[in-house]
Amino acid sequence: xxxxxxxxxxxxxxxxxxxxxxxxAAAITxxxxxxxxxxxxxxxxxxxxVLAINVLHAKSTGVTSTALAEQIADLLQExxxxxxxxxxxxxxxxxxxxx
Numbered sequence: 001x002x003x004x005x006x007x008x009x010x011x012x013x014x015x016x017x018x019x020x021x022x023x024x025a026a027a028i029t030x031x032x033x034x035x036x037x038x039x040x041x042x043x044x045x046x047x048x049x050v051l052a053i054n055v056l057h058a059k060s061t062g063v064t065s066t067a068l069a070e071q072i073a074d075l076l077q078e079x080x081x082x083x084x085x086x087x088x089x090x091x092x093x094x095x096x097x098x099x
Contacts, residue, residue, distance in 0.1 A: 022053060026054070029048055029052045031065050
């Protein structure tokens with residue numbers, strides 16, 4: 001996969017659902033340190049922070065990025081297990097009943 005393909009797929013993912021930009025912004029703000037005030041980077045960071053819905057010092061919770069990553073991994077694992085169970089149920093329902 002070439003670099004332009006990666007950017008195109010990333011853009012497609014962001015625009016696929018209205019929640020994806022919020023998730024991406026939250027991930028960026030969670031793993032990056034807050035820049036020094038007054039710099040152009042701090043102004044861009046404020047925009048990303050608002051997009052991530054980090055208002056009223058929501059980032060200042062004391063939660064480490066490692067703990068956050070573990071929580072996200074657990075949620076993704078639960079979601080994957082639910083999807084597997086749903087797929088298995090659909091396969092079971094689609095099989096003809098034995099007499």
